[in-house]
Amino acid sequence: MAGEMLHMSRDDFPEPVARSAELLQQELDRFEDLLNELLEISRYDSGATILERHDEDMVGLVGAAVDGVATLAERLGTPVRVHAATAPVLVRMDGRRIARVLRNLLSNAVEHGEGRPVDVTVAATDHVVTVSVRDHGIGLSEQQAAHVFDRFWRADPSRDRTTGGTGLGLAIAQEDARVHGGWLQVGSEPGRGACFRLVLPRQDRYVVAEAPPPVPGPGEAALDARVPTVVLALAARPEEES
Secondary structure (H helix, E strand, O other), X not given: OHHHHHHHOHHHOOHHHHHHHHHHHHHHHHHHHHHHHHHHHXXXXXOOOOOOOEEEEHHHHHHHHHHHOHHHHHHHOOOEEEEOOOOOOEEEEOHHHXXXXXXXXXXXXXXXXXXOOEEEEEEEOOOXXXXXXXXXXXXXXXXXXXXXXXXXXXXXXXXXXXXXXXXXXXXXXXXXXXXXXXXXXXXXXXXXXEEEEEEEEOOOOEEEOOXXXXXXXXXXXXXXXXXXXXXXXXXXXXXXOO
16 A cells, blocks of 8 residues: 555655656565465365356457557557457356456566567357467577466566566466366477467356367467367255266
């Protein structure tokens, strides 16, 4: 509260003090983000996560996430292209959590896309929906891709980032996919970009029982519009879930 008061009054301060108030507020915001993400991780670890599922339109959710990174994309000169049908794709999901996954994937793609286009593709069958977020930037090595969902891990800690980052975003995104009975996967090659693919069952009575096939490579972007063949299984009853 004291930091917020100082930030609100910064125009009344001499320039060095005003700048210090701005930096203080930025660091407080980052600390709050880190605290919230640590609390979320602890809920997953303790099995205390509660999903509030509703029938929501995945296409609309993707559009809102794209709007949310529009300012960052414009500042970095990165076009974001959405490839999706105009008709709604209804999914029984916790929209708040899936929106968080999409925002994380999009902000990372824009951040590391080197100013090249980011392609977001929504594809669906009667039972499964996928969202692929593909950039054409620096990419990841095989070793980096193997650790990209690890907590607190970052591909290049020395690399300047516009949006900061705690190293927990992708770990939380993977957990968000898992509790929905889905998967979050990555495919990448150094210098040719990365593609993150979210695979979810459209109904909460099903889960994707086995890992979907690997994400298509950088030269196979057209395959993003195809839903991978997956094995569905009946989900545990609510009273059986941890």
